[in-house]
Amino acid sequence: MDEIFNQLFIKLHTAKARRDFFAKEIDSLGGHIPSALMSDIVKDLDSYCKDYLDSGETDGSKIVVSLLRSTRREVLRKEFGFGPGSDSNRKHMMDLYREAPGGGIKEMIEDRSLYRRLGPMLEYGSGTGELEAKSLVAVAEFVANSFILNSLRFKIESRSNKLERAKPVRPTPDTLKTEAVKKAVSFMGDFSHTMESPLLMTKSYWYKTPHPNIVKTDKQVPPGLLSSFCSNSIPVAYSRKSMQALDKAFPLKDKLTVMAGSRKGLITHAKNYDLQEAADEDILMSEVVLSYALRKRNMFRLASFHNRGGYTREYITCSPVHEMLNLKQSFKAAPGISLALGELVPKFSSSYWRDGVVPYRNNDFEGYDIDTEAEDFVNPTAVATTSRREEVRGLSKQETRYTATYIPDVGEPLVVTGTSPKRALSNIRRKIRKDIVDTLDIF
């Protein structure tokens, strides 16, 4: 709990004790406590109260004195059931404070300047009665402390609300996972609106971010084993350990997208590579795993019907399953499961809806002892069909390369890749030399 909170609670306890003490005094003096006070009596106490709560003062004597000095002291006495009384005796007042918790205006009454300002009210040793003096102070103290209590409760409540809002949430598996995904996304960089991510499979004008997978294993998972619900990006697998390794081995988090030959790649794993030759020149070497996304047309050297120009769409004119079924009227999908042509729904001249394919069981188990009564999952669409006009998928590939990183005193840091450590080193040397020549040209 913070310091201010502590102080507020001390003030709360003091005010409560004092209110109760003076309530007893009022009772013993023959007065009674009204159920509600006139609002104009306490209307200007707000500023005093605020000062008191914000300051380090330990009692609210200023409020009491302000009540005593004002002309409404007679109104107050009336409210609390005391008779009219003009003057009070300072001695009796101080008697009253002898047992009060937390001290009070005793010290202020001793103060000469205040004595002068309060005037005849605090005439020492005059003939006025004990009851008047005591009742006046008791009423003033009671009203002031009630008011302080009220304000304090509001203040503590609002403050604790604020603290609760700022309190860190206890981590759950879900929040941890979301955090890890956020961290991985921040690793991969923000590719919004640029379409520059090496992991996007199709060019699109929509906002797309490659979606990372956080896998538990620290082994390198093949991309084909990753699931993705984000159809236009290739998922990247980061394990927590690989993210920690990246933190250590690759110092530049915003330079994870690098050029490898003519392609862009994303660094997904990294570890340090020791090379004395590079260390002498302040160049950091790392062995990295790069992930690329490749469009299908990149796979073929010669242009063909399917990869001509920038066209990435493929029009499939007939369903392969249909073609196969034409041959044999049934098609094996898995051990014990075959596909058959169900109701044919002609779509175009030579194509059919995929709903026309239905799986059925047979006895060809191939050595597996399959429980035919349990629930199974069969995905007929995955067997051979592709839906019409599907975008041609990019194919991801991973390979190990080496990077050389050089952080110059002035300007952008350099990250250069190479197929071997020596190659990366010679590449970065060439680049550094070129940069130096460029700077020399300026002068």
Place this chain on the structure above:
Amino acid sequence: MIKDKLIALQKLKDGGLLMTFRKPQYYISDCYRLSSIIDKLGSEEKVYEDNVVSFRANVSYQDFVERVNGIIDRIANLSSIGSKNKKELEDWCSDNFSNSVYFLLHLSNTEEATGVKLRDTDAIKAIVTSDFTNLIVDAVPEEKWHYFSEDESNIRKV
């Protein structure tokens, strides 16, 4: 991705799980290529032998079902899914095991398939994608991982 490769999940009599996947090179075979393969090989049985792989999973059938149901529960418990939609989703998925697997594989088509509108797709993606990936990574034995590495050499072969 995995949803384009997973062909079948079946229960074995000893409680194990049999997984059937399509190998990567089979995927890019369109009409023209597939028919040329059939011409070459002579029968579709051979195509099955060369391009589909079945193996016993590392996890048991019961474990797999429980973990799939756990993921569905977590989707249903997302705050952005209304109580009505939550019930619809749970009803639809609890009908049988294959429905829930289908649901996970085709999250983008959920509305079409189940009639349930899922609003907070980003949260679902963030939580579920990694869950389901971890489930598949656990289930597929490591010696079979090479079937899932797509690279140029595989594609050139086809």
